[in-house]
Amino acid sequence: MNFQELSQKYPVIEEFQVKKIKLSPLGIDILGQGSFYQDPTIAPVDGMIRTADLISGHRFLNLDLLKKFKAKIGKEKDLKDIDLIDRYPDG
Incomplete structure (x- = not known):
């Protein structure tokens, strides 16, 4: 199912x-x-797709890139998300 x-x-x-x-x-x-x-300085779109994590047949932005994007945006919610990712056992 797509966005539309x-x-x-x-x-x-x-x-x-x-x-x-x-x-x-x-x-x-x-x-x-x-x-x-x-932000192509973090990763171009094709790089995000190429390095995506495959979970139950669906592709998701990998956590390392997600953390970099969230750090660059720097909103309070994003910084909390980074902390949660870092505290997760496999993060």
Whole structure:
């Protein structure tokens, strides 16, 4: 199911010029195309895809890159996320 299909079922929220669908209470955000933070100095998009973690048949940004992006953004929530990732046994 892609973003367009999900947007027919769930509300789309726009925050900070980012379109996303929040799947609560799961705490999962699904970002629309062009609605995610990119910084080619950290990793180009093809690098993010190439190094993605495969979990249950789905690709996710690997935690090392996620931490770098969150550190660069530097919002309080992002810094808390980094701390949680670092404290996770396999983080």
